[in-house]
Amino acid sequence: xxxxxxxxxxxxxxxxxxxxxxxxxxxxxxxxxxxxxxxxxxxxxxxxxxxxxxxxxxxxxxxxxxxxxxxxxxxxxxxxxxxxxxxxxxxxxxxxxxxxxxxxxxxxxxxxxxxxxxxxxxxxxxxxxxxxxxxxxxxxxxxxxxxxxxxxxxxxxxxxxxxxxxxxxxxxxxxxxxxxxxxxxxxxxxxxxxxxxxxxxxxxxxxxxxxxxxxxxxxxxxxxxxxxxxxxxxxxxxxxxxxxxxxxxxxxxxxxxxxxxxxxxxxxxxxxxxxxxxxxxxxxxxxxxxxxxxxxxxxxxxxxxxxxxxxxxxxxxxxxxxxxxxxxxxxxxxxxxxxxxxxxxxxxxxxxxxxxxxxxxxxxxxxxxxxxxxxxxxxxxxxxxxxxxxxxxxxxxxxxxxxxxxxxxxxxxxxxxxxxxxxxxxxxxxxxxxxxxxxxxxxxxxxxxxxxxxxxxxxxxxxxxxxxxxxxxxxxxxxxxxxxxxxxxxxxxxxxxxxxxxxxxxx
Numbered sequence: 160x161x162x163x164x165x166x167x168x169x170x171x172x173x174x175x176x177x178x179x180x181x182x183x184x185x186x187x188x189x190x191x192x193x194x195x196x197x198x199x200x201x202x203x204x205x206x207x208x209x210x211x212x213x214x215x216x217x218x219x220x221x222x223x224x225x226x227x228x229x230x231x232x233x234x235x236x237x238x239x240x241x242x243x244x245x246x247x248x249x250x251x252x253x254x255x256x257x258x259x260x261x262x263x264x265x266x267x268x269x270x271x272x273x274x275x276x277x278x279x280x281x282x283x284x285x286x287x288x289x290x291x292x293x294x295x296x297x298x299x300x301x302x303x304x305x306x307x308x309x310x311x312x313x314x315x316x317x318x319x320x321x322x323x324x325x326x327x328x329x330x331x332x333x334x335x336x337x338x339x340x341x342x343x344x345x346x347x348x349x350x351x352x353x354x355x356x357x358x359x360x361x362x363x364x365x366x367x368x369x370x371x372x373x374x375x376x377x378x379x380x381x382x383x384x385x386x387x388x389x390x391x392x393x394x395x396x397x398x399x400x401x402x403x404x405x406x407x408x409x410x411x412x413x414x415x416x417x418x419x420x421x422x423x424x425x426x427x428x429x430x431x432x433x434x435x436x437x438x439x440x441x442x443x444x445x446x447x448x449x450x451x452x453x454x455x456x457x458x459x460x461x462x463x464x465x466x467x468x469x470x471x472x473x474x475x476x477x478x479x480x481x482x483x484x485x486x487x488x489x490x491x492x493x494x495x496x497x498x499x500x501x502x503x504x505x506x507x508x509x510x511x512x513x514x515x516x517x518x519x520x521x522x523x524x525x526x527x528x529x530x531x532x533x534x535x536x537x538x539x540x541x542x543x544x545x546x547x548x549x550x551x552x553x554x555x556x557x558x559x560x561x562x563x564x565x566x567x568x569x570x571x572x573x574x575x576x577x578x579x580x581x582x583x584x585x586x587x588x589x590x591x592x593x594x595x596x597x598x599x600x601x602x603x604x605x606x607x608x609x610x611x612x613x614x615x616x617x618x619x620x621x622x623x624x625x626x627x628x629x630x631x632x633x634x635x636x637x638x639x640x641x642x643x644x645x646x647x648x649x650x651x652x653x654x655x656x657x658x659x660x661x662x663x664x665x666x
Contacts, residue, residue, distance in 0.1 A: 289397030316440030339406030354398025452492020574606025
């Protein structure tokens with residue numbers, strides 16, 4: 160009987176593979192023996208140490224292979240994370256609320272107090288990024304590296320509106336972190352937070368990105384936070400939030416907490432925003448922001464229906480609920496000159512969709528003053544395209560908020576909104592074109608300005624007998640007015656007539 164052909168065919172195929180399999184076992188045994196003997200361990204250790212030595216020579220972090228273990232990421236990133244200690248000069252920037260506590264209580268150190276926080280090296284010659292609230296009102300800043308070297312630090316510049324500050328130490332060949340693209344991240348991705356919580360140097364915690372684009376949190380004027388559940392505690396402020404490749408995607412800034420410690424909700428300033436702020440502070444010493452001259456609010460289903468946002472466009476497309484509703488327009492501002500009206504809904508800005516007022520506010524601020532920007536608006540259910548020339552926020556209105564909750568007012572300037580007196584405004588008010596000063600555009604009820612009888616349209620010409628020519632003078636004099644001064648003297652012009660008045664400090 161003829162034998163089946165299955166067995167010989169299988170045997171021919173099996174024999175070579177069997178030989179390879181046996182050879183593999185043999186090689187594995189040799190490798191195991193080397194490892195147990197320490198030879199392979201020594202070799203691998205040399206590779207790791209060489210990588211760290213390369214970083215300490217001032218080279219950027221080497222690329223990290225994803226999914227190769229977070230230990231390699233930590234080893235590459237840690238040398239660029241620094242410990243920052245500050246001693247206060249005596250001014251407190253004010254505690255945060257119990258439900259939204261920023262690290263270090265959202266303030267600089269009190270008189271004689273030593274605070275501990277974090278920072279990250281971003282250039283081999285000593286530039287460091289941290290939070291503004293870490294160094295606010297500090298007169299002695301010290302930076303310590305992973306290798307235990309410590310240096311005095313100087314402030315290059317700060318931007319309280321985003322809570323970012325740039326420091327510099329005199330050193331060279333320093334290990335620097337590699338920037339990531341914070342626009343290219345999504346909820347669910349793994350992240351690591353590295354910093355000095357409670358003074359515990361170079362602590363690493365892991366979590367995920369919980370959300371992106373968080374705004375209206377109440378931490379800073381311009382918010383676009385990355386939310387994470389990686390443990391962030393007091394002392395983590397200013398440290399990096401890195402992805403699984405070791406790239407920094409954010410600077411840890413604040414936590415949401417009722418206990419003062421980590422409760423799984425932390426916030427980081429996106430890396431792209433940090434880089435923009437840093438570049439301006441280094442090159443210009445300040446941050447220049449765009450100004451459109453509009454007040455914005457969210458769209459609700461009821462408002463959308465009233466303003467016909469949910470109607471049909473000319474082409475018959477149904478419109479979404481995204482956008483920002485224009486509730487007010489500054490006279491003679493860029494928006495007014497471009498033809499925007501109250502009730503318009505801005506749905507696109509500079510070619511990008513507008514999700515809500517917070518996102519539009521950030522877009523406007525990032526626009527270059529003097530540039531012309533295209534916008535898409537909805538007016539009475541119809542879509543239009545308009546162009547506006549962006550103004551400079553420093554020349555736009557200044558508003559000093561009144562304290563809430565029955566607290567004492569911060570100053571006599573609380574509740575005042577002012578802007579530069581332009582030729583157009585002078586004409587509207589029937590004033591001469593040669594009049595200098597700032598015009599009051601808003602007075603909040605119950606504030607010292609309101610109690611003193613100041614009104615919209617009044618011109619502030621002097622503060623404490625010093626001339627007010629423009630917004631810059633107003634800001635400078637308001638900042639220099641002593642807090643213990645009981646009253647502040649103003650020279651006001653109203654309907655062409657000038658008079659003196661005093662505003663009380665506090666109630």
